[in-house]
Amino acid sequence: xxxELPKAYEPGLYEDEIYKxxxxxxxxxxxxxxxxxxxxxxxxxLPPPNITDKLHLGHASMLAIEDLLIRYYRMRGxxxxxxxxxxxxxxxxxxxxxxxxxxxxxxxxxxxxxEKFLEKVWEFLxxxxxxxxxxxxxxxxxxxxxxxxxTLDEQxxxxxRKMFVDMYNEGVIYRGERIVNWCPRCHSTLADDxxxxxxxxxxxxxxxxxxxxxxxxxxxxxxxxxxxxxxxxDKRYKDMVGKEYMIPGVLGEFKVKVIxxxxxxxxxxxxxxxxxxxxxxxxNEMARRNNIPWKQIINEDGRMMDNCGKYxxxxxxxxxxxxxxxxxxxxxxxxxEEGYENKLSVCYRCDTPIEPLxxxxxxxxxxKKLPRLGNMSLKEKAIEAAKKGEIKFIPDRFEKRFVNxxxxxxxxxxxxxxxFGHRIPVWYNSRNVDDIYVGENPPEGEDWEQDPDSxxxxxxxxxxxxxxxxxxxxxxxxxKSGDLARFHPTxxxxxxxxxxxxxxxxMIMMSFFAVGEKPFDTVYLHGMVLDKNGKKxxxxxxxxxxxxxxxAKYGTDAVRLSLLIGSTxxxxxxxxxxxxxxxxxxxxxxxxxARFILQTADENTTEIELKNLTLADKWIMAxxxxxxxxxxxxxxxxxxxxxxxxxxELLRTFTYDYxxxxxxxxxxxxxxxxxxxxxxxxxxxxxxxxxxxxxxxTEKIWELMGKEKLLMVEKWPEIKYDPGNxxxxxxxxxxxxxxxxxxxxxxxxxxxRKIDAVIYTGNNKDLxxxxxxxxxxxxxxxxxxTIAKDGDEPDDSICISVKGVSxxxxxxxxxxxxxxxKKRLEKxxxxxxxxxxxxxxxxxxxxxxxxAPPAVVEKEHSNLHARKNxxxxxxxxxxxx
RNA sequence: GGACGCGUAGCUCAGCUGGUUAGAGCACCUCGUUUACACCGAGGGGGUCCUAGGUUCGAAUCCUUGCGCGUCCACCA
Numbered sequence: 039x040x041x042e043l044p045k046a047y048e049p050g051l052y053e054d055e056i057y058k059x060x061x062x063x064x065x066x067x068x069x070x071x072x073x074x075x076x077x078x079x080x081x082x083x084l085p086p087p088n089i090t091d092k093l094h095l096g097h098a099s100m101l102a103i104e105d106l107l108i109r110y111y112r113m114r115g116x117x118x119x120x121x122x123x124x125x126x127x128x129x130x131x132x133x134x135x136x137x138x139x140x141x142x143x144x145x146x147x148x149x150x151x152x153e154k155f156l157e158k159v160w161e162f163l164x165x166x167x168x169x170x171x172x173x174x175x176x177x178x179x180x181x182x183x184x185x186x187x188x189t190l191d192e193q194x195x196x197x198x199r200k201m202f203v204d205m206y207n208e209g210v211i212y213r214g215e216r217i218v219n220w221c222p223r224c225h226s227t228l229a230d231d232x233x234x235x236x237x238x239x240x241x242x243x244x245x246x247x248x249x250x251x252x253x254x255x256x257x258x259x260x261x262x263x264x265x266x267x268x269x270x271x272d273k274r275y276k277d278m279v280g281k282e283y284m285i286p287g288v289l290g291e292f293k294v295k296v297i298x299x300x301x302x303x304x305x306x307x308x309x310x311x312x313x314x315x316x317x318x319x320x321x322n323e324m325a326r327r328n329n330i331p332w333k334q335i336i337n338e339d340g341r342m343m344d345n346c347g348k349y350x351x352x353x354x355x356x357x358x359x360x361x362x363x364x365x366x367x368x369x370x371x372x373x374x375e376e377g378y379e380n381k382l383s384v385c386y387r388c389d390t391p392i393e394p395l396x397x398x399x400x401x402x403x404x405x406k407k408l409p410r411l412g413n414m415s416l417k418e419k420a421i422e423a424a425k426k427g428e429i430k431f432i433p434d435r436f437e438k439r440f441v442n443x444x445x446x447x448x449x450x451x452x453x454x455x456x457x458f459g460h461r462i463p464v465w466y467n468s469r470n471v472d473d474i475y476v477g478e479n480p481p482e483g484e485d486w487e488q489d490p491d492s493x494x495x496x497x498x499x500x501x502x503x504x505x506x507x508x509x510x511x512x513x514x515x516x517x518k519s520g521d522l523a524r525f526h527p528t529x530x531x532x533x534x535x536x537x538x539x540x541x542x543x544x545m546i547m548m549s550f551f552a553v554g555e556k557p558f559d560t561v562y563l564h565g566m567v568l569d570k571n572g573k574k575x576x577x578x579x580x581x582x583x584x585x586x587x588x589x590a591k592y593g594t595d596a597v598r599l600s601l602l603i604g605s606t607x608x609x610x611x612x613x614x615x616x617x618x619x620x621x622x623x624x625x626x627x628x629x630x631x632a633r634f635i636l637q638t639a640d641e642n643t644t645e646i647e648l649k650n651l652t653l654a655d656k657w658i659m660a661x662x663x664x665x666x667x668x669x670x671x672x673x674x675x676x677x678x679x680x681x682x683x684x685x686x687e688l689l690r691t692f693t694y695d696y697x698x699x700x701x702x703x704x705x706x707x708x709x710x711x712x713x714x715x716x717x718x719x720x721x722x723x724x725x726x727x728x729x730x731x732x733x734x735x736t737e738k739i740w741e742l743m744g745k746e747k748l749l750m751v752e753k754w755p756e757i758k759y760d761p762g763n764x765x766x767x768x769x770x771x772x773x774x775x776x777x778x779x780x781x782x783x784x785x786x787x788x789x790x791r792k793i794d795a796v797i798y799t800g801n802n803k804d805l806x807x808x809x810x811x812x813x814x815x816x817x818x819x820x821x822x823x824t825i826a827k828d829g830d831e832p833d834d835s836i837c838i839s840v841k842g843v844s845x846x847x848x849x850x851x852x853x854x855x856x857x858x859x860k861k862r863l864e865k866x867x868x869x870x871x872x873x874x875x876x877x878x879x880x881x882x883x884x885x886x887x888x889x890a891p892p893a894v895v896e897k898e899h900s901n902l903h904a905r906k907n908x909x910x911x912x913x914x915x916x917x918x919x
Numbered sequence: 920g921g922a923c924g925c926g927u928a929g930c931u932c933a934g935c936u937g938g939u940u941a942g943a944g945c946a947c948c949u950c951g952u953u954u955a956c957a958c959c960g961a962g963g964g965g966g967u968c969c970u971a972g973g974u975u976c977g978a979a980u981c982c983u984u985g986c987g988c989g990u991c992c993a994c995c996a
Binding site (some may be wrong): 321 | 934953988992
């Protein structure tokens with residue numbers, strides 16, 4: 039024994055030190071890789087985690103997948119760049135800090151003022167940002183830290199302003215009125231995902247409305263009505279469409295136009311809807327489609343405006359009561375339906391009902407045709423890229439989802455009434471409201487005031503693939519230079535399917551606009567990480583797993599493996615400790631395989647002499663070759679096709695079932711000149727194959743093997759030695775051993791007891807003889823082993839059958855439980871007879887033999903033949919018993 | 920309401936460009952401390968592949984329907 043390794047792999051002892059070595063090697067940065075000038079690029083930009091919180095297992099899964107890809111392609115000789123960063127997550131971050139501020143000091147951001155509040159935000163984000171980067175390293179991520187970016191750092195600020203100005207000058211960005219979700223209590227707009235829906239029971243008022251009777255939950259908005267809408271196919275109102283009517287109301291008569299719109303459900307209510315464009319999203323859309331004017335009647339305090347006569351100043355709820363009472367007096371109420379169930383939209387922070395209000399906002403037009411896009415719109419260009427396969431989706435079903443969603447996309451509202459984020463680079467002249475300045479830098483002069491709003495966080499993260507590669511400095515006159523030229527378009531965008539639409543769509547549109555090319559070749563979508571019961575992990579439910587906790591307990595490699603194995607592209611993955619524990623056990627198994635090999639073969643290898651290989655050597659070499667082959671079932675191929683789980687399972691099967699269980703065991707009895715070389719060759723290459731999955735343990739073993747170069751930059755293996763056959767000879771030995779072990783277990787022969795065996799080999803005498811030590815050594819418990827070409831059945835013995843072998847007889851002598859053996863044989867015979875009957879029936883069916891491919895029919899014939907042989911043999915054995 | 924996904928061994932999941940005696944890991948049962956590993960080894964039991972139809976010589980795999988679960992989007996006056 040030359041090297042004394044600890045019995046169990048202890049990740050905690052090595053991980054930090056190994057990561058440090060990787061980082062200090064400089065190889066995370068592709069500029070330092072030793073590559074030919076024309077080496078292909080392979081770039082992934084890390085989807086920047088929000089700095090609202092530390093990382094969870096979902097992030098860990100993302101990091102595991104992306105690091106796997108990057109390490110794989112780095113070893114394949116690509117100029118691999120994985121670019122790290124974080125996202126300022128404007129609204130989410132501001133909310134977290136606001137909540138904290140309120141909880142700790144009872145203050146709102148308005149108490150602090152813009153500047154002071156932003157200081158607080160930065161204070162907060164520096165802490166989470168540091169934690170995030172630390173966690174990311176802990177996962178073993180081979181990110182190029184020298185290129186680290188933040189969506190709100192100086193360089194990205196520059197990019198965002200340039201983008202805004204370019205889009206504005208091109209007429210893509212414009213200012214317009216839009217209905218927003220407004221919380222009257224918080225005095226703020228809410229993003230769609232900040233709106234919550236509450237099941238409520240309310241009243242449905244059926245009101246007399248000129249020639250109509252119609253149902254509404256909000257009679258007070260009648261003051262803002264400008265139209266009545268019906269379904270285009272509704273015969274009841276057919277003749278009224280397009281006409282104008284005077285409607286009696288509590289403040290006198292007013293005029294509405296009747297419009298036809300598909301949005302109206304003719305089954306609901308009376309099939310006619312009053313339209314209040316200023317205070318309803320749906321109504322607003324209908325008004326836009328039909329050119330109907332708006333009339334705002336509710337202000338930002340949630341109160342009726344001055345144009346509401348005697349109701350001015352009332353809250354909407356107060357106004358509703360009074361107006362209903364007045365309508366009642368006027369005989370305008372048809373009837374009131376109680377207990378009507380609907381979903382009320384409320385503020386996620388304070389539960390206050392939301393008031394949709396019109397407001398001035400900045401938009402990105404997705405439909406404007408642009409000369410720079412060949413007269414296509416941003417939307418059309420993105421859809422085309424997906425449909426033409428210029429951008430590929432994995433799994434491909436997401437392409438449909440993407441295209442479908444893009445098709446329904448409306449202009450993108452990019453302004454947010456918050457303080458944290460990229461401030462909109464627009465200045466208004468205080469002396470002349472219509473005088474607007476849009477530019478990358480503030481205008482000269484004192485009368486200019488910058489727009490108080492900030493940009494939607496997706497505006498800056500949508501630029502992530504090129505803003506991180508030096509844009510706009512690396513893009514002049516339509517020509518890419520520097521990092522942008524070398525790494526853009528990137529190869530893969532790997533992210534969760536839940537932000538396919540939010541993020542991916544924006545990246546594609548912005549990249550085409552700014553750089554004139556797609557941001558990435560492939561979008562790989564991963565699923566969500568769920569707990570054992572398939573529930574989303576969340577802090578409030580307490581079912582979350584902290585990556586750092588399980589890493590401390592089981593090691594990073596085990597955590598990575600548990601996230602990769604058993605998960606398929608686009609599908610959710612359930613994670614629980616038992617699973618991680620199992621993978622920890624596997625990592626330990628690999629460690630011990632190495633431990634054994636290093637003990638028995640601690641010397642540097644030279645070229646393997648193929649002619650000296652034993653049966654076991656050839657067998658393991660053949661199976662190793664199958665892993666790195668170019669055919670469709672190799673681990674290499676599955677890695678290239680994003681089938682990480684299948685690749686890992688192939689590697690695991692090889693490591694466990696082939697290498698550890700059989701080859702290493704056989705090696706203990708199978709001495710040959712090449713043994714040491716084969717052991718080292720297989721281990722070495724196996725470590726390379728495993729490295730992208732479990733980088734730490736493989737790198738550590740690699741070091742223990744005496745390698746000077748880092749495994750991280752080792753070349754991906756190809757087939758180097760052809761053993762000349764597929765290892766079938768050793769497969770036969772293996773099956774003999776299994777059959778003997780089986781027979782022993784079936785017959786309850788105590789493990790300590792030696793049994794004599796006789797093998798009549800037929801034509802295989804030399805082969806079996808050469809392997810007799812292995813057969814005896816592999817825990818078959820054989821005492822005296824007799825090998826002959828043929829002979830008589832020994833007394834007091836059973837004949838055992840070997841899988842797939844019919845021209846050989848093996849007898850175990852003595853100590854046989856005949857009853858048990860008889861039962862076993864009968865069971866097996868019954869099973870075989872059933873199979874044979876099935877096969878015969880199939881072959882008798884002329885439809886089958888004439889229509890099925892000849893190869894399939896042929897296979898059935900050979901199956902039948904083999905099964906019949908086996909049956910004959912079993913019947914003889916049974917008779918002899 | 921719209922779109923999509925899932926339902927295979929007790930649990931977690933592969934397999935699904937149609938042809939295998941339907942697989943893996945964990946759990947379970949029996950046996951075993953054999954110096955790489957008890958974070959172990961040997962052997963074993965366990966599945967009408969959700970239901971009902973259809974296509975086909977042949978379906979876990981393709982089509983239709985129903986049931987159950989999940990995700991995203993929209994949200995209704």
